[in-house]
Amino acid sequence: MIKGIHHAALSVLDLERAVRYFTTGTGFVIERRWRLAALGDEDSAVLLRGPNGFVELQRHSSPDSRVPADRPVCAAGITHLCFQHQSMDELVAGFSRGGATLHAEPVALGTGYLYCYIRDAETNVLELEGNPVA
Numbered sequence: 001m002i003k004g005i006h007h008a009a010l011s012v013l014d015l016e017r018a019v020r021y022f023t024t025g026t027g028f029v030i031e032r033r034w035r036l037a038a039l040g041d042e043d044s045a046v047l048l049r050g051p052n053g054f055v056e057l058q059r060h061s062s063p064d065s066r067v068p069a070d071r072p073v074c075a076a077g078i079t080h081l082c083f084q085h086q087s088m089d090e091l092v093a094g095f096s097r098g099g100a101t102l103h104a105e106p107v108a109l110g111t112g113y114l115y116c117y118i119r120d121a122e123t124n125v126l127e128l129e130g131n132p133v134a
Contacts, residue, residue, distance in 0.1 A: 023048065032047050043059065073117075085130060100126070113132075116130075
């Protein structure tokens with residue numbers, strides 16, 4: 001039986017920019033850095049620790065940079081990661097400092113929470129959820 005999800009991994013073109021983006025936007029901290037020797041000598045990764053899980057950022061020596069500038073959310077594969085915080089304002093401000101592009105201003109959908117979708121510097125879609133009881 002699965003007890004939880006440990007981490008989600010994102011392949012990025014600029015590892016240090018991605019680390020700054022996620023640590024600024026989420027308050028995640030660097031858990032560890034390592035080389036992905038099994039994948040290639042120049043490949044490396046950073047594991048970021050959050051309050052109840054991890055995000056792994058990977059930089060490959062031969063990245064495929066053919067990702068479209070605006071990868072559609074409906075494309076096959078993982079569509080987004082969702083980050084939750086008690087204050088939507090703080091969450092949006094943190095990611096904005098990191099360079100996020102908002103799709104639209106946060107919106108209430110009748111659940112008592114606020115929602116907002118953003119793109120990071122590498123066009124990954126992130127969902128932000130302002131949940132006062134988080």
